[in-house]
Amino acid sequence: MQKPNLPIIEKPDWENAAVIGINKEPAHNTSIPQESLEAAMKYEVESTSPYFQSLNGKWKFHWVKKPADRPIEFYKQEYDVSEWKKIDVPSNWQRKGYGIPIYTNIRYPYSIGRKDRPSIDHEYNPVGSYRTEFTIPDNWDGREMFIHFAGVKSAFYIWINGEKVGYSQGSMTPAEFIITKYVKKGLNTLAVEVYRWSDGSYLEDQDMWRFSGIYRRVYLFSTPKVxxxxxxxxxxxxxxxxxxxxxxxxxxxxxxxxxxxxxxxxxxxxxxxxxxxxxxxxxxxxxxxxxxxxxxxxxxxxxxxxxxxxxxxxxxxxxxxxxxxxxxxxxxxxxxxxxTEIKNAQMLINGEPILIKGVNRHEHDPEHGRYVPYERMKQDVLLFKKYNINAVRNSHYPNDPRFYDLCDEFGIYVLDECNLESHGLRFKLPASKEKWTASVIERMVSMVERDKNHPCIFMWSLGNEAGFGENFVKMKEAALAIDPTRPFHYEGDYGLEVSDVYSSMYTKIPMLERSGQKKVVSNFFKPFLSPKKYADKPRMLCEYAHSMGNSTGNLQDYWDVIEHYDNIIGGFIWDWVDQGLLETDENGKEYWTYGGDYGDKPNDGNFCINGIVRPDRTPNPGLFEVKKVYQNIKIHRVEVERTEFSIENIYRFISLKEFDCTWKLEANGIIISSGLIEPLDILPMHTQKIKLPYVIPEPEVSVEYFVTISFILKENTAWAEKGYVVAWEQYPLRVKTDKQNLIAVPTASLMTYDNENNIMITGEDFSVTIGKETGTVESYIVNGLQVLKTPLEPSFWRAPTDNLLGMGKYFIWNKLPKYWKTASKNRILSEFTLVKNLKNKVRVYISWNIMKSPFKVRYTIHNNGEIEVSCSYTPKKRMIKMGMTAQIPITFSNVKWFGRGPHENYEDRKTGAAIGLYELPISEFIHNYVRPQENSNRCDVRWASFTNEEGNGIKFVGGNPFNLSAWPYSLEDLESAKHINELPEHDFITVNIDHKQEGVGGDDSWGAPVHKQYQIPKNIEYKYSFRISII
Missing domain, CATH: 2.60.40.10 (Immunoglobulins)
Structure with missing residues (x-):
């Protein structure tokens, strides 16, 4: 039976992959005609040309959830929009109260990613209708006139004075139209109809917030007819x-x-x-x-x-x-x-091999969303320079043209990436399908044509996580026809057919080292890659060091390998900024949101919070580690017992004469001598020895000496002021010292009161109470003040980091070790022994059964009021941490310590934290990650104090260096809060004195464990001690 001839239903332009644009001008470089040579030489960011007119500002706006409800004839001049509200252009309409932002990583939002690709759900495809008016300047008469949309997401139509001008999709590069025949003298009406989703959205499945609207500049410009x-x-x-x-x-x-x-x-x-x-x-x-x-x-x-x-x-x-x-x-x-050249599997700039010390960067602003003001772009670039970041990957789309201007001006290498990602369907499209060929080529060509004159761009990228196929070959061919001067990158080219570099994501250090050794390597999608395939290609990590939450561990370990092999050229950290959006709760507290906070479904939660800076660009602690690992001056100690050092300049193009070299010698964090080294004119990639003029000090009891050498800016620069530290290194001096013994008070006596529930040891102006049933120090009173608000207890748990949660979420065999969460609470006291007949002190021996292993503690109460705590434990399971915790009054809010700092650091992220004497209020000692989690740790602490405004308080002194962390809330508060505004205010500070904390990890956030050398293994006896005293 013959099938009936069904009528062909014509798809709308925004649902038709064959329609990329209507009446759009071909892509070209960004330039505006000027009136004079003087004006042309100024190269203004916001053009002052008489042939340029910005249309940014307040536009009339109307929003509906689906195309059928849109005001179809709104473009007509007689259509009344007087009752419409106004919206800022540029902006994303979701940040102005229209609809909701959606955050997904791989999954497509429900309206797209359908089986009948590239169809769009007509029941939910919001449409924004924009109207504004403009007047053509008189001096434009007789000239050709253009309208330029720098970025509109995701597709739009344009009308002028009621006449349809054209259509465009491809949301990350400009759409430009000739409007000469549509405009008139006097007032002109501009109407723009924007669709949230289009068939182009299938090619824009980047790991980011899904926003809509006219989010970049709109302007008019005019030219002569020729x-x-x-x-x-x-x-x-x-x-x-x-x-x-x-x-x-x-x-x-x-x-x-x-x-x-x-x-x-x-x-x-x-x-x-x-x-x-x-x-x-x-x-x-x-x-x-x-x-x-x-x-x-x-x-x-x-x-x-x-x-x-x-x-x-x-x-x-x-x-x-x-x-x-x-x-x-x-x-x-x-x-x-x-x-830019590739020779001998190295990336050369002007003939010199470079290392990419980079970050991935999404365009993101906490208030505006995808619209990023110029001041924010400049803030990013200045921070790059200050923190030794020399490269940025525009992940995963072309950025605002002004961002490239800034990178040109201040000096940042740019990997410019095509607006192509089909992550959720990457093995389906674009592949080699002709349906998508014109679209993907147009996206590549638009980027290359627009950006080709920027010297900062050292390489083009064909896209990200979009599979592979013949379309990528055609994209490269089209781009090469425009620009044959730059190499090409594409990580998804696992067989290295078009990519000029061997690029990968989240490669573990051992496999990275194999590629440095030119051995057979593999990744998730390519089981085996022979050295012959990549021998002549630079090895690059387009994404590594996944910095989600408290992360960025073992970065130095990566760079030890990168710097060892000539063919490994570095990489781009994932990523630059936490993509949190700023909101204010009903109590006036500000916080940052992430996926799911707006009812967006599907969503991927806080997987968009991966930055080494927070949404407002204040540093996450990992940024300080990046600065240290990425620094371009290495300082080596020649011999331990001498004052001679070797200075290695690993800048590729500048001498060290641009910097001053300073040094300081500290005793227990106090500077005892310092100086300035005569100017060092060390050429790029050269080394020179220097000798510091300090005298190695005589040993003193309980005194540690450290020498720190720093390189600072000699003069003000465009990105930092004179004196700014660009590189440093610190070394201990091996001066033998004896630990200071406790000083007893000869005339003070100790009294011990033993009752059914506890024992109390009292001395002059103090008392210590230890519970017989609990085995904990339950009270410490000095001069009538209760110093402990909660007992001093063992602690084995920390609020899970995003990396730890990711291990349990994505791989069933990596279950969270929640048994440590309740280990202290479930402890069983098995021993309690009081020893009184000791000179000037009382001892209590206790032992708990914790996780089927004895946790032994010895309390020594001295007659000067100090409590000495000694612990030993042999765990039968790998631990996350081991220590003691208690709460003290919130009035003791000033934290001072001698250890690593001043910023937070962990065992696998402490290269960038020098040992010194630091002081911070508790509000600055903590770090508020977008999603609350473990924070504030300081490694290698010798002692720490918590004092009030009068300088009175409590002090902890380690028998050996310990880990210190503290928060003005409880561990339970920290673990239960989803956002920083949910952390309550209390009358206490939680203090953690830890013998061990495992590292935070950073290879990825979906299964990679903390590296073994930063773990706390089982079946090893751990011993540590500390003293508590009153200041």
Missing amino acids: HIRDFFAHTQFDQEYEDATLTVQIKIANLGMESYKLQISTELFNSKGKSLFEPHFDTFQSMLYNEVNISNQYKIEKPHKWTAETPNLYTLVLKLHDSEGNIIEIVSNRIGFRQ
């Missing part, structure tokens, strides 16, 4: 990398109805405004509705090179002249002399 439509300036050095050839390719478009004889001139100026060569003129005939391509080369002797360390910029100025020599158009662009 104008410089595009140009590409690139450079190549000679074999000695001294002199360079500048190639300038220019595209001139004639949009008028006449042919013209014209000239174009090319000039290049240095940072001081000096021209490097006489203007070069080309004469040509411009035909109506046609384009002319002109290419010239210029020899430049010894130009100042652009690198991340030396971001030297030049200004290229192009002038279009009529047949009589009159200037009809001027455009400019900042360029840099930078050449």
Whole structure:
């Protein structure tokens, strides 16, 4: 039986993969015509050109949940929008109260990711209708006019004065339309209809918040009828990398109805405004509705090179002249002399192999969402420079063009990535399917055309987690046709067919080392990769050191391997910023949200909180570790007993003469001598020995000596002030000391009161009570003040970090060791022995049965009021931590310690924390992660005190260095809170004196354990002691 001929239902543009845009202009570089050479030389961030008009501001706005409910005729001039509310442009409408943001990592939101791809759910595809008005400047008469949308998510139509201009999708690169025939003198009406989801959304499944709206700048600009439509300036050095050839390719478009004889001139100026060569003129005939391509080369002797360390910029100025020599158009662009090559499996910049000390960065602002103000972009770049980050991967889409300007100016290498990710369907699309070919090529071409003149971009990326297939080959071919000067990256190319680098994600250190040794390697999707396949390709980690919550452990271990092998060129930490959104609760407390907080389903919770900075760009503690590991000056001690050190300059392009070298010698954290070393003109990749003028001190009882050498900025820079520390190292001096014995009070006597429930030891102005049934110190009263608000108890549990939760969540064999959570509570007292007949002290021996093993404690109460606590324990299971905990009055809120700091640190994240004497209020001693979890630990603490405003309080002194942490809330509060505003205020501080804390990990957050050397193994006897005294 023959099937009936069913009517063909035409899909809307936003549900049709064949429709990428309607009436859109081809992609080109970002430039605005200027009125004069002086204006062109300024290169303003916000253009002051008379041929530029911003449309940013308040627009009328209407929002519906589905297309069928949208105001269909709103674009008509007579349509009344007076009752509509206003919205900021640029912005994301979810941050303005319309709909909700959705956070997912891999899974597509319900409206997309369907079986009948690329269909969209018509019942939930919100539509935002925008209206605004503008007036064309009088001096634009007779010129060609354009409207430029820098970024709209995810698809939109545009009308001017009731006439349809066009359509666009592909939300991370510009959409530009010629509007000359649609505009009129006087007031013009602009209408824009934005769809939250489109078929393009199938290619935008990045691990991020799903926002919508006009989120980047909108502006008008005008040009002559014949104008410089595009140009590409690139450079190549000679074999000695001294002199360079500048190639300038220019595209001139004639949009008028006449042919013209014209000239174009090319000039290049240095940072001081000096021209490097006489203007070069080309004469040509411009035909109506046609384009002319002109290419010239210029020899430049010894130009100042652009690198991340030396971001030297030049200004290229192009002038279009009529047949009589009159200037009809001027455009400019900042360029840099930078050449990227791959040789001997290394990434070369201007002939020198570089290391990528990078981060992945999403565009994110805690208040605005995907719309990132210029000030926030600049804040990010300045922080990169301050924390020794030299590279950024634009994950996973082209960024706002102004971000590249900042990277050009301050010196940051950029891996520019195409807006292509189909993570949830990566083995389905785009693959080799012709349906998606035009779309993915257009996305790649749009990025390359827009960004090609930025010297900061050292490599292009074809996308992220989008599978592989013939479409990626075609994308690279299309990009190479535009720019053959840069290499290409794509991590998803597991067989290394198109990627010029061997890139991977979250590779463990042993496997990374195998690739450094050129051995057979494997990953999750490629079981075996032979050395022959990657021998000539630089080895790079496009994502590593997953910094979710309290993380970024063992970073130094990664870099010990990276720096050991020439073919490993570094990588990009995942990631830069916690993608939390700022909200305020009913009590006025601010906090940051994550997936699920808006009722968004599906969601991936706090998996978007992976940053080494918090949403407001205040540092997470891992950032300090990054700064130290990424520093470009190494300081080695030559011999332990001498004052000689070796200084290694691992900058690639600058001498150390730009820095001052300082040193200080400390005794127990107090500076006893310091100085400034004479200027060190150590060339890049060279080493020099220095001798410090300090005298090795004579031993003193209980005194430790440390020498710290630092390199600081000699002068103010664009990114930091004079004196800012860029690199440091600290070494202990091996001076033998004897530990100070407790000083007893000869005349003071101790009295012991023994009753059924407890014993009380009293001395002059103090008393200590130890429970017979509990075995804990339950009371410590000095001068009538109760110092302990809760008993001193064993502690084996910490509020789970995101890495620990991830182990239990994603792999069933990595179950959370929750038995340690109740281990102390379930302890059984098996011994209680009082020993009184000792001189100037009383001892109590106790033993608990904890997890089928004895936990032995010896309390020694001295007649000067000090309590000495000695513990020993042999666990039968691996521990997370081992220590003692108690609560003290909140009035003791000033924390002072001699140990590592000043920021939080852990056993696998303490390279960046120097030993010193530090002091902080408890509010700054803690660290508020977006999702509350274990925090505030300090390693290698010798002693710590908690005091009130008068300086009175409690002091803990370790028999050996210990771990210290403290919070103004309880462990239960910390573990139960989902956001920082849920942490209550109390009248106590929880203090943890820990013998051991395992590291925090950082390979990934879905199963990778803490490295063995930072774990606390079972079946080993652990002993430690500390003293408690009153200040």
